[in-house]
Amino acid sequence: MKKEGFNNDLYVQRQSSRILERIEKFGGKLYLEFGGKLFDDLHASRVLYGFDPNVKIKLLSTLKDKAEIIFCINANDIQRNKIRADFGITYGEEVMRVIDALRSYGIYVSSIVITQFTEQSQALAFKHKLENRGEKVYIHHLTPGYPNDVDLIVSDEGYGKNPYIETTRPLVVVTAPGPNSGKLATCLGQLYHEYKRGVKAGYAKFETFPIWNLPLKHPVNVAYEAATADIQDVNMIDYFHLQAYGEQTVNYNRDLAVFPVVKTIIKKITGEELYKSPTDMGVNMAGFAIYDDEAVRESANQEIIRRYYKALCDVREGKERQETVDRLEMLMSELGLKPSQRVVVAPAIERYKSVEVPVVAIETPDGHIVTGRQSELLTAASSALLNAVKHMAGMPDDLKLIAQSAIDPVIDLKTNILKSKKSSLNAEETLLALSVSASLSDASARAKECLKLLRGCEAHSTHIIANGEQKVLRNLGMNLTCEPEYVSFELYSE
Numbered sequence: 001m002k003k004e005g006f007n008n009d010l011y012v013q014r015q016s017s018r019i020l021e022r023i024e025k026f027g028g029k030l031y032l033e034f035g036g037k038l039f040d041d042l043h044a045s046r047v048l049y050g051f052d053p054n055v056k057i058k059l060l061s062t063l064k065d066k067a068e069i070i071f072c073i074n075a076n077d078i079q080r081n082k083i084r085a086d087f088g089i090t091y092g093e094e095v096m097r098v099i100d101a102l103r104s105y106g107i108y109v110s111s112i113v114i115t116q117f118t119e120q121s122q123a124l125a126f127k128h129k130l131e132n133r134g135e136k137v138y139i140h141h142l143t144p145g146y147p148n149d150v151d152l153i154v155s156d157e158g159y160g161k162n163p164y165i166e167t168t169r170p171l172v173v174v175t176a177p178g179p180n181s182g183k184l185a186t187c188l189g190q191l192y193h194e195y196k197r198g199v200k201a202g203y204a205k206f207e208t209f210p211i212w213n214l215p216l217k218h219p220v221n222v223a224y225e226a227a228t229a230d231i232q233d234v235n236m237i238d239y240f241h242l243q244a245y246g247e248q249t250v251n252y253n254r255d256l257a258v259f260p261v262v263k264t265i266i267k268k269i270t271g272e273e274l275y276k277s278p279t280d281m282g283v284n285m286a287g288f289a290i291y292d293d294e295a296v297r298e299s300a301n302q303e304i305i306r307r308y309y310k311a312l313c314d315v316r317e318g319k320e321r322q323e324t325v326d327r328l329e330m331l332m333s334e335l336g337l338k339p340s341q342r343v344v345v346a347p348a349i350e351r352y353k354s355v356e357v358p359v360v361a362i363e364t365p366d367g368h369i370v371t372g373r374q375s376e377l378l379t380a381a382s383s384a385l386l387n388a389v390k391h392m393a394g395m396p397d398d399l400k401l402i403a404q405s406a407i408d409p410v411i412d413l414k415t416n417i418l419k420s421k422k423s424s425l426n427a428e429e430t431l432l433a434l435s436v437s438a439s440l441s442d443a444s445a446r447a448k449e450c451l452k453l454l455r456g457c458e459a460h461s462t463h464i465i466a467n468g469e470q471k472v473l474r475n476l477g478m479n480l481t482c483e484p485e486y487v488s489f490e491l492y493s494e
Helices: 008-025 042-047 055-062 075-079 091-104 121-132 183-196 219-227 239-245 253-270 293-316 322-335 345-355 380-392 404-417 427-438 442-454 467-475
Strands: 030-034 067-074 108-115 137-139 171-175 202-206 235-237 250-252 359-363 369-373 458-461 479-482
Touching: 008 030, 008 055, 008 202, 030 183, 042 219, 042 293, 055 091, 067 075, 067 091, 067 183, 075 091, 075 108, 075 121, 091 108, 108 121, 108 183, 121 137, 171 183, 183 202, 183 253, 219 235, 219 293, 219 322, 235 239, 235 253, 239 253, 250 253, 293 322, 293 479, 345 359, 345 369, 345 458, 359 380, 369 380, 380 427, 380 442, 380 458, 380 467, 404 427, 427 442, 427 467, 467 479
Parallel strands: 030 171, 030 202, 067 108, 067 171, 108 137, 458 479
Antiparallel strands: 235 250, 359 369, 359 458
């Protein structure tokens, strides 16, 4: 049974107070650069076990009368259809998804900014699509002179060249679907325009990771390095903060590298030195809401191992470089972590050795591990899911949960109409068949209800699972890893 270690209510309380203090400090107007995931922060929920992945929405809900949201999206990310890995959707789709979610909570989204625009055709199409739905969309180009020519940056030919984004509320949250989306440039550009208009305003940064008041090599902070291993982010002691205050705090290399530039730009705009360190700029209070350090250390360690397995598979599929795996192996070595510390790994591999077909192992909430093997009827993931819900419902292993009357039409559709070469039911088809059977059988209905209990459970496959099945397991809230092995030697997989 996993132990929780994070207090969401305390987090919302401390975080909202800190943001309100910062608004007050700057005379009633704050541009808050919001890093990480605003909605569905699955990384944080995996690393800080007990963290509500939507707690930031609850935080903003407490401030919604004062807050508005600006979304930034990099034109290059639109052009190349960059994907959010957690959900398998493009950054453009993620922007629209999160806007809808925010508005369902009554949170005001005022505009979308397409940044680093250089006439990308897909970015223009995205702009027109949003405008046709009534959204206010701005175009921002690269800032001339950045980062060295501060006089040019802070001028009408620099920040002044991009249009001012109309805002009406004291707290302007500037967020994005992912990194390098132009949030900082948008905030500082707005600061420039505000001061030209005679409006006093400030800038602050809200980044959940790394957590500034945890030790540098705390697993929670190392998990951030694991999550960004592909872009080689490195946590460091904030030497600006150490010099100014004699206090050790943690930040990451890119923020430390850019701080002198940001500090100089802000002073040029405002005439004041607002911050002495990157830590000063931040408002994150997540570290104060950790109440069980041992629990979050363990959950962070597990996330690092999961990241390692993902990188192995990405390298095998040609999506990632070997350097990313090397970086993760180094991080694991620093903490003394091994892949075998993931409890679902050994049972999956041991079962595979005996049956010699793909196997998936699932750890159920009570700590029991079930396995499922590939067969003519079911994929390994499908088999494991059925075995898991049977265990959770207290049913015998040999109980058939899916009625033959639900199976036959699906197989007929796949093979005779859709002309699929594979007749075995994948995870999505199996769950649909289980849902149909639930209307015919009380046992199937009980098993279907147990699917909700899989959220947060661990799973491991002896082979790389097809994207469609991975998405089903993600939607169930499961933490899946795979060995970097293909199910077959076929080059094309349905």
